[in-house]
Amino acid sequence: MKSPAHAAPRSTPSSPGFLTRLWPILLVLVLWEVVTRVAANGFFPPPSTIVVRMREMWLTGPAAHLWLSDAALDNFPPSLARLFTGWILAGIVGVVFGLLLGRSVVLARFVDPLVHFGRAIPPPMLLPLLIPLMSIGTPMQLTTIVFGVVWPVLLNTVEGARYVDRQHVETARVFGFTRGQRLWRVILPSATPKIFAGLRLSLSLALILMVVSELVGSTNGIGFQLRESERAFDPPGLWGSLVVLGLLGYVLNLAFFTVERRVLSWHRAAKQTT
Amino acid sequence: MLEISNLTHTYGSGPSAHTALGGIDLRVAEGELVCIVGPSGSGKSTLLRSIAGLLRPTGGRITLDGTPVAQIPDDLAVVFQDYSRSLFPWMSVADNVSLPLRRKGQSRKQRTRSAAEALEQVGLASAGSKYPWELSGGMQQRVSIARALAYRPSLLLMDEPFGSVDAQTREDLEDLTLLVRGLHNMTILLITHDIDESVYVGDRVVVLSKAPARVVGDLRVDLPGPRDQINTREHSDFVRLRGEVGRLVRGVRPSQPSAL
Amino acid sequence: MSGRALLRNRVVCGALGVATLLLLAEAAGRAGLFGQDTLPLTSTIVARTVELAGDEEFLTDVAATMTAWSLGLLLTVAVTVPLGLLLGSLPKVEATVRPLIEFLRPIPSVALIPLAILLFPDRLDLKIAVIFYASCWPILINTMYGLRDVDPVAKETLRSFGFGPLAVLWRVSLPSTAPFIATGVRLAGGIALILAVSAELLAGGSDGIGAYVIEASSSPDGLEFIIAATVWAGILGVVTNSLFIGAERRLFRWHTARAGVAA
Ligand SMILES: Nc1ncnc2c1ncn2[C@@H]1O[C@H](COP(=O)(O)OP(=O)(O)OP(=O)(O)O)[C@@H](O)[C@H]1O
Ligand SMILES: [Mg+2]
Numbered sequence: 001m002k003s004p005a006h007a008a009p010r011s012t013p014s015s016p017g018f019l020t021r022l023w024p025i026l027l028v029l030v031l032w033e034v035v036t037r038v039a040a041n042g043f044f045p046p047p048s049t050i051v052v053r054m055r056e057m058w059l060t061g062p063a064a065h066l067w068l069s070d071a072a073l074d075n076f077p078p079s080l081a082r083l084f085t086g087w088i089l090a091g092i093v094g095v096v097f098g099l100l101l102g103r104s105v106v107l108a109r110f111v112d113p114l115v116h117f118g119r120a121i122p123p124p125m126l127l128p129l130l131i132p133l134m135s136i137g138t139p140m141q142l143t144t145i146v147f148g149v150v151w152p153v154l155l156n157t158v159e160g161a162r163y164v165d166r167q168h169v170e171t172a173r174v175f176g177f178t179r180g181q182r183l184w185r186v187i188l189p190s191a192t193p194k195i196f197a198g199l200r201l202s203l204s205l206a207l208i209l210m211v212v213s214e215l216v217g218s219t220n221g222i223g224f225q226l227r228e229s230e231r232a233f234d235p236p237g238l239w240g241s242l243v244v245l246g247l248l249g250y251v252l253n254l255a256f257f258t259v260e261r262r263v264l265s266w267h268r269a270a271k272q273t274t
Numbered sequence: 275m276l277e278i279s280n281l282t283h284t285y286g287s288g289p290s291a292h293t294a295l296g297g298i299d300l301r302v303a304e305g306e307l308v309c310i311v312g313p314s315g316s317g318k319s320t321l322l323r324s325i326a327g328l329l330r331p332t333g334g335r336i337t338l339d340g341t342p343v344a345q346i347p348d349d350l351a352v353v354f355q356d357y358s359r360s361l362f363p364w365m366s367v368a369d370n371v372s373l374p375l376r377r378k379g380q381s382r383k384q385r386t387r388s389a390a391e392a393l394e395q396v397g398l399a400s401a402g403s404k405y406p407w408e409l410s411g412g413m414q415q416r417v418s419i420a421r422a423l424a425y426r427p428s429l430l431l432m433d434e435p436f437g438s439v440d441a442q443t444r445e446d447l448e449d450l451t452l453l454v455r456g457l458h459n460m461t462i463l464l465i466t467h468d469i470d471e472s473v474y475v476g477d478r479v480v481v482l483s484k485a486p487a488r489v490v491g492d493l494r495v496d497l498p499g500p501r502d503q504i505n506t507r508e509h510s511d512f513v514r515l516r517g518e519v520g521r522l523v524r525g526v527r528p529s530q531p532s533a534l
Numbered sequence: 535m536s537g538r539a540l541l542r543n544r545v546v547c548g549a550l551g552v553a554t555l556l557l558l559a560e561a562a563g564r565a566g567l568f569g570q571d572t573l574p575l576t577s578t579i580v581a582r583t584v585e586l587a588g589d590e591e592f593l594t595d596v597a598a599t600m601t602a603w604s605l606g607l608l609l610t611v612a613v614t615v616p617l618g619l620l621l622g623s624l625p626k627v628e629a630t631v632r633p634l635i636e637f638l639r640p641i642p643s644v645a646l647i648p649l650a651i652l653l654f655p656d657r658l659d660l661k662i663a664v665i666f667y668a669s670c671w672p673i674l675i676n677t678m679y680g681l682r683d684v685d686p687v688a689k690e691t692l693r694s695f696g697f698g699p700l701a702v703l704w705r706v707s708l709p710s711t712a713p714f715i716a717t718g719v720r721l722a723g724g725i726a727l728i729l730a731v732s733a734e735l736l737a738g739g740s741d742g743i744g745a746y747v748i749e750a751s752s753s754p755d756g757l758e759f760i761i762a763a764t765v766w767a768g769i770l771g772v773v774t775n776s777l778f779i780g781a782e783r784r785l786f787r788w789h790t791a792r793a794g795v796a797a
Contacts, residue, residue, distance in 0.1 A: 021633050028634060043653055109544055110551035120724075120771025124644075124732045125764045128747045132757055133572055208642045212732050215644065223645070230648035238649055242641065249640025328690050352694040359687040363788040364709045373705070374695035407791055425695065 045236045050243060053236035057225075071225065079210060079221040082138060086145030087206040091199055094150045098157020098198075099183065102191070108158065115154065123148030123209055127216045141213040148209045149202040156198030160191025193267050196260050203256055207249055222248075276302040276325070276429070276461065281334035282486075283320055294320040295331065296486025307455055307462040309472035311523055312482030318465045319355055321487070322431050325463065326352050338429070351427035353435045355465075357418040361406040368393065368402035371421045378425070392424035393417070395450055397443065412439040419447065423454055432464045436471070445503050448475050452501060469523065473515045474506060481522040491522035556580070574758045582762035592746055592763065596770070599742035602658055602730050606665030607723060614670045615715055618677025622711075623703065628678065635674070643668035643725070644732045657740040661733045668729045669722030673715065680714025681707055713782065713789040720778040727771060743767055 029047055036046040045053075058072035065073065101108040101115075126144050134140040164187050172186045214223025222241055229237035283295040294317035302308050312318050323329040325336060327346040336343040351374070354360040361370050372389035380388065393402055396416040406414055415438045422430055432451075436444045452475060455462055466472050472479045473495055481491035497511055506512055540546050560576040562568060574582075586592045621628045646664055654660035684707050692702050734744025747763050750756040783790065 021629070024630050025633055025637060043649070106541060106547070109541075109547035110554075112544065113548040113552055114555060116772055116775075117768045120775060121764060121768035122728045122731045122771065124728060124735055125743070125747065125767050127735065128751050129757070129760050129764055132751065132760075204640065204642075207640075208644050208728070211642045212644045212735075215647070215732075216735055226645060226648050230651060233652070235649075235652065238652075242645055242649065245645045246637065246641035249642055250637060253640050326694050328694060346693055346696060348696060350694060350696065352691070354687055354691060356687045359685050360691040362688060362706065362709070363791075364712075364786075374692075374697075377696050405788055405791075407788060 043235050045239060049236050050239045053234075054240040054243065057237060057240060075220050075222055075225050078138070079214065079223070082141050082145065082213075082221070083206055083210045086142050086210070087149060087199075087203055089142070090146045090150040090202060090206070091153055093146065094153025094198065094202070095157050095195060098154045098195075099161050099187065099191070101154075102158040102161025103183075103187065115151075118147075119151040119155070124212045124216070127213060131217050136217040136219065140217065141210070144213045145206050145209045149205045152201035152205065153195065153198040156194040156201075157191055160194030161187055164190045193264055196264060200256055200260070203252055204249065207245070207252065211245065275304055275339060276300075276463075277335075277337045278325070279335045281321070281324060281331055281336060283317070283324060283329070283331040283333070293486040295324075295334075296483075296488050297334070298482075298487065298489055300480060300489060300492075302461060302463065304461055305455075305459050306477050307451075307464065307475060308478045308480055309476035310463060310465045310480050310482060311467065311469060311472045311519060312487060313484050313523065314467065316482050316485050317487035318482060319433055321482075322352070322433050322463065322465060326350060326431055328352075347429060349428040351422035351425045351430050353418050353422045353430075353432040355433040355437075357415045357435075357438075358406070358411065360418055361414055363405065363407050365405075366402065367398070367404050367406060367409070367417050370406060370417060371402075371424050374421065374425050388424045389420075392420040395423065395454075396420045396447065412443065415439060416443070416447070423450075426458050426460075428460060430460050430462045432462065434465055434467065436466070436468075444471075449501075449503070451475060469516055469519045470507070473512055473519060474501060474503075479515070479519050481519060483525070490525075491519070493518060493522075574755075574761065578758055579761050579765070582758045583765045586759070586762050586766060592766075595742050595746040596766065599727075599730050599734065599744070600770070602661035602665065602733075602742065603723075603726050605658075606662040606730070607669060607719070607726050609662060610666050610669045610673060610722060610726075611719060613666075614673040615677055618674045618715075619681065619703070619708070619711075621674075622678040622681030623707075635671075639671050639675075643729060647729075647733050647736050650733070651737050657733075657737055660737055661730050661740075661742075664733055665726045665729045669726045672721040672725065673718040676714045676718030676721075677711060680711035683714070684710045713786040716778070716782045716786065720775065720782070723774055723778060724771070727767075727774075731767070 033046045033048060036044045058069050059067050061067050061069040061072065068076075101111065123144060126147055127140075130140045130143055134143065168186050168190060169182070172182045177185065210221070211223040211226070214221035215227050218224040222245060226238060226241040226245075229235075229241060278298055278300040281295055281298040282293070284291050284293045286292060298321060300308075310318055310321070320329065324331045325343065327343050327350075338347050361367075362373070365373065368386070368389045371392055372385040375385040375388055390399070390402060393399055396419055398413060398416055398420065401409060401413065401417070406417060409417065415435065419432075419435055422432070436447050439447065448471060451462070451464070454460070464472075464475065476495050479491070479493045479495060480489055481493075482488065483490045493515060495515055497506055497509060556576050563573065563575040621631060643664060646667055647660075650660045650664050654663060688706050688710065689702050692706050697705070730742065731744040734740045734742040735748060743763055743766070747760050750759040750763065753759075
């Protein structure tokens, strides 16, 4: 079970000079505004129109609700809940089974084809399969998300757990660590960087699957609203949902990056001294 | 002719700046073989990279046949100190050696022949179809020498070219360098940390000081007759020159007796 | 072969694992653990899966999905690799464009499908467009990353022999980046399949595996066929992924061999 990727370069949104680097985005926004106004194509509304539509959709509520409208309150929380619950569940399942498979060569040999097969199924295929079994609703969506995003965590954990520095394992043996201690104090920490790499891939995949599952079978959520805008032929509303999803993806990335840096600081420090 | 005057180079700027070359003056006549010795980290590779036009020095002048070196000179070959990184892992050894010959407009057949010839000269006749990473360090180093020799440059720069080979092969490669130089009239600059080697192969030995590097000694090697690994090394002039270079490298004035 | 030797054999163990799972599922199904009328029996699913291999309608749909997949991927590679090489060679331009990339990349690609449905009346165009958007990122990022990883000594070597910048790009940077590009394409391949299927599920009037499944869901014993089609989708995924990995191993032996030495 070889892991997926070469480590992709880290995007470092928090690096200094970030704000000064924002001008290309502003430039593109201004250009976009001008071009869409001149072209006047209904499918490509100018950014200003999109912003107005977003306000209208989501920020017309009472002050007591932070000005969030009913549409916002009905759709944003369920989406976020699905996304995080699915991701966390998949993370737990992936790490537990990953450690198991990573430390037991024989077991890994038995389930290897199953894992490869499961990973290769395009997760949206599960939706038409689960809808008749579980009917439309959050359990069905959670199952799709968990099944779809568990693989990167699982495979990365397997690899992290398998290639623990032999020196460390032997040290732990010599000093008579119990099995549990070995797992908790040696194997898990040294697999952490890999686990985080898997969790990062899973997070962006979870966002994708949240959207698909809401597009296909849901009665609320950002994806549902996106689908409604499409059916109502409302391009500004559609673009508005896209913007929200893009921002959500960006913020998730940034938050994950920050946490990862905190947690893995020991790892980087150790690497620098060797 | 290669002329270097008051060459300086400083890496970085501010508090972390490091001056590697502190004003080097050197002239090398056409067809000459000059050995450069100096302590590790003194700036030998920096000097070589400046001559090759791979690095723009922060001060001074380098001219080759009267024209300043601004780009990489024509008809140049370099044997890099990082020989393994300088070979292309995706090509076979023979392809590595023949690739530069495309610049000379040789036909495929000619290139193959030149590459095979050069590989045979360095004792790797049978390694042509292998990949560089399938060879030992010393063999890789010989491949990069073969590549430079096959190219028949008019200026050849070698940065510690015999560092990773055994003593016997090393002597063979030294003799090969002398032979090729005689046949094709190359100007050669050879960096080494081996004092005996510098005296054995060089027409001149130039000694650099610790960083910032300056020329602290420039000795003409006048040894009789064709050089020979056994007899030349026993010759009294050889022994004397070796002593002088050694003292210069250690920072002792040549006229003074050894501090030991 | 002794039992111990059998345990060492990957193929034997893997086959045993699959067989065990199938048998357990069959037994559980017959024992009524899943509830008789919801999940079909494993034996039924296996039979349907075999049946589908000869079903002309299904095979046409598979072909449609794979056509969109390969065309989309080809287009992405043709556009993105040169773009990545260009950006990677021009650090100033890259620094300018990077914030844009950072904002565009996190947009979940499937969210573009509704917009694409409005924009592209032709379903093949639609699939190719969304595949392009989704799979350009791994290829672009990996190309740029690989280009940054090219050994400067290797580039200097070629330059010292008098080769110009284009020759260096073609003979050193490109071959040395190729393994990274290949990894990017393999990752993109997986994503492209997700996008193709999602588009088929969402855009009515399309063909492909996704459309087949939607159609099947309206028939009474549809679930059996849906599961069988899903099994085939998984098999297709495994096959394409293994083809990629096999090609990478074969073409870039120098890369893995060297990495092995360094590790
Ligand atoms: N790219 C660089 N950036 C900063 N400093 C450098 C760089 N390259 C070399 N130096 C510094 O310049 C000095 C001279 O380096 P150089 O490689 O020329 O030494 P050298 O004489 O070739 O040493 P050696 O015999 O070990 O190869 C060293 O102190 C080195 O740390
Ligand atoms: Mg050096």
